[in-house]
Amino acid sequence: MPALNSTFLGEDQDTRVVGNFAILPIKTSFRGPSYPSNADYDIIDEVLDLFRANSFFKNFEIKGPADRALIYGILFVSECLGKLKPTTSANEANKLLNTAAVEHFSIPGDAGFPLNSLYAPPRDRNEVELLRGYLMQFRQELAKRLIEKIYKDDPSKPNKYWLAFTRRHFMNKSL
Template sequence: MPVYHSAFNSTDNYRVIGGIPLLPLKTKVKGPAPLMGSSTEDDAIDEALDLFRANSFFRNFEIKGAGDRLLIYLILFISECLSKLNRHTSQAEASKSLYTLAVSNFLIPGDSSFPLHSLYPAPDSKVDADLLKQYLTQIRTEMAARMVERVFVDGTPSKWWLCFQKRKFMGKSF
């Protein structure tokens, strides 16, 4: 069974920092990401949420482009979010907890302790590293908000999402 790759692999017209493309997002969170023109198209966050459950079963993942690197990062972040959501029974508590997780201090490609440092090149300069950190903070914050919307169906956590909390994509975690 083949792994599902990102549809954003062939996007050469976006800036790539540390192997991660700065793709447009459908978001209200402030940050360096360009706004997506159409609200009907899926952005990178929608794609990661749609492919998470299928891809979480794979231990190997062949990277075919920069979009796959962003997909890997987002899948690992979704796994981290699901492990936090297990402890919360209300949607408001879960939202606060995931927001705190999204804006907390985290490692970026190029840091020596980054779990996938062999797959991601380091940013070229300190300015690029700061821009990447801002972009990842924005995308993590938006992902946290959308995770709560998807996982909490009718005010209770969906067992069909929480059953994936112990799965480790590629055997890695943040």
């Protein structure tokens, strides 16, 4: 059974692409370059839905720029789950993951970016700033929704079924 690809692949004709990373609309309250989405389902929802299924795969066939956004999101969720412990409360998790979302991070083309073989670098300075701003907005919204999802039942401790995936590394990679 192959890994699950993004459902936003068909929208690639209408989507802005930086390097080969899709700048998809996000339902978010955070400021950034992503134009707001009124859709019920966006790339953040898809990352959270496909994270657990795709985290078992070591290989992933990339079919378009939306898949690269999915890969980045899955790797960021893995990083976030690695920061949580079974005793972390929702308030502590909110602080930890918000800090992780906005702290300095590498983008495709940077020397420290671990997936440079899969991502094309931005062409110019404007695209670098656009991609950095989008990834910051993407990470903030993803961290917020991840907290909502794993603390849905009990705000004093995270869902153990989500924390079970802290040892899994999608494609044997990490951010």
